[in-house]
Amino acid sequence: MKKREAVIVGVADVPLQNGKVTESLSVLQVQARAARDALKDAGLSMGDVDGLLTAGMWGVPGPGQLPTLTLAEYFGITPRYMDATNIGGSAFEAFVAHAATAIEAGRCDVALITYGSTQKSEKSRNLAGRPSVLTMQYETPWGMPTPVGGYAMAAKRHMHEYGTTSTHLAEIAVATRKWAQRNPAATMRDPLTIDDVFASPMISDPLHLLDACLVTDGGGAIVMTTAEHARALGRPPVYVRGYGESNTHWTMSGMPDLARLTAAEIAGREAFRMAGIGHDAIDVAQIYDSFTITVLLTLEALGFCKRGEGGAFVSGQRTAPGGAFPLNTSGGGLSCCHPGMLGIFLLIEAVRQLRGECGERQVQNARTALVHGTGGTLSSGATCILSRS
Amino acid sequence: MYEKPLPVIDPESQPYWDALKQHRLLLKHCRACERFHHYPRELCPHCHSDDLEWKQAAGTGRIYTYTVARRPAGPAFKPDAPYVVALVELDEGPRMMTNIVTTDVESVRIDQRVTVQFDDVTPEVTLPKFTVSPV
Numbered sequence A: 001m002k003k004r005e006a007v008i009v010g011v012a013d014v015p016l017q018n019g020k021v022t023e024s025l026s027v028l029q030v031q032a033r034a035a036r037d038a039l040k041d042a043g044l045s046m047g048d049v050d051g052l053l054t055a056g057m058w059g060v061p062g063p064g065q066l067p068t069l070t071l072a073e074y075f076g077i078t079p080r081y082m083d084a085t086n087i088g089g090s091a092f093e094a095f096v097a098h099a100a101t102a103i104e105a106g107r108c109d110v111a112l113i114t115y116g117s118t119q120k121s122e123k124s125r126n127l128a129g130r131p132s133v134l135t136m137q138y139e140t141p142w143g144m145p146t147p148v149g150g151y152a153m154a155a156k157r158h159m160h161e162y163g164t165t166s167t168h169l170a171e172i173a174v175a176t177r178k179w180a181q182r183n184p185a186a187t188m189r190d191p192l193t194i195d196d197v198f199a200s201p202m203i204s205d206p207l208h209l210l211d212a213c214l215v216t217d218g219g220g221a222i223v224m225t226t227a228e229h230a231r232a233l234g235r236p237p238v239y240v241r242g243y244g245e246s247n248t249h250w251t252m253s254g255m256p257d258l259a260r261l262t263a264a265e266i267a268g269r270e271a272f273r274m275a276g277i278g279h280d281a282i283d284v285a286q287i288y289d290s291f292t293i294t295v296l297l298t299l300e301a302l303g304f305c306k307r308g309e310g311g312a313f314v315s316g317q318r319t320a321p322g323g324a325f326p327l328n329t330s331g332g333g334l335s336c337c338h339p340g341m342l343g344i345f346l347l348i349e350a351v352r353q354l355r356g357e358c359g360e361r362q363v364q365n366a367r368t369a370l371v372h373g374t375g376g377t378l379s380s381g382a383t384c385i386l387s388r389s
Numbered sequence B: 001m002y003e004k005p006l007p008v009i010d011p012e013s014q015p016y017w018d019a020l021k022q023h024r025l026l027l028k029h030c031r032a033c034e035r036f037h038h039y040p041r042e043l044c045p046h047c048h049s050d051d052l053e054w055k056q057a058a059g060t061g062r063i064y065t066y067t068v069a070r071r072p073a074g075p076a077f078k079p080d081a082p083y084v085v086a087l088v089e090l091d092e093g094p095r096m097m098t099n100i101v102t103t104d105v106e107s108v109r110i111d112q113r114v115t116v117q118f119d120d121v122t123p124e125v126t127l128p129k130f131t132v133s134p135v
């Protein structure tokens, strides 16, 4: 038995209304409120925090370039473990892994993971492409719409190789909306049909507007400590059973195979191996849904179905409430919130499911959850397997 | 006035863009493993050798995948929409980001054979783009 075992002991997110924070807040305020609430959930205070992990696109150029330094100062803490690894939206699944490793090695006792974005309130989302310096000089001049174009090219290739259809992709959007309808905090809760997805504008073939995630604000925080500390606090711990991370590319021309998420294959394999469990043990999954195709590719890469069979796997609303495979139970990035980087919100929902706090959308007897983040443009992948025992 | 994003040319990429100005498409070739790569790097991404040389590409390949951009990548691309953004797999092996130049975006398909054409967008910059080869 491990001497020190890392657990998640507190989570919180900041309430949104119509996809915006409910009052006008800076991106630092958003993270401070999420941190305060997650620490309260854990029965801890900011003064207990000695590990800080954060990533974001806020404050760049400027103080956001060194986000752990900026936030540690803003929070009034002097951490002895810091991690600002920015691998995109999957950074937070990697942070849970890194924090677990640090806690178990005695590098810190209480780790705080935060994320914040006010992109919708600020209308700051940049869709005009990445500055065409260094590797981007070989990509940006041809006008691929970002981020959707890379996902669209992956979807085209998957359709070409395996016969995947737009209906398969729409099944994911529709099932995710059904979960959002059960989540009072979700941004989009109106009924949605496959025909509605097809009727939405084609933005980048073969992806429609409703194959794409929302653009919202958001803030979230996670607190981790040792199992022993959690017991002393009297809080229900969520154990970190396995994790893995990888990356294959950043430019689209560098992606080894556009019909296959190699990074997720590596991350998932490592996480399952470490957890010592099989796919049947997963009761609920939270999988990064920047676009519908992201989910389909990830399900295949993680081994929930064979390569090329993602379309069949999601058909007949199998991932909706009441289906065989409960997926993205908050409403995900497609219908709940997507503040630029989604990874922390997938983890928060998984913890709430494992603690049985999800009300109408609660998956019965959820003991083990899989969370997978994707960053860049199908570039990085990080997996966490969490359990309540 | 050309308002779309231009490459920010650096010392590493200068030979690549200089050759394009002369309507030649260059690839880096590895003498150690005999494979080509794109974009050009200091170390071979396949075998990590530094024994690299520039070679001129044939300028032919096939469409590996593509999308029709109905919503443009910023205002400068708006007059072009809908337009085709593609990854072309060159006959030498590497893939590159490009446009398929066509008057009929609906006719583009994966695996179509394509040939490079050179678009002199400014006096300093020539972009390699592709057209579908006659069958």
Ligand SMILES: [Zn+2]
Binding pocket: B030, B031, B032, B033, B034, B035, B044, B045, B046, B047, B048, B049
């Ligand atoms: Zn080589």
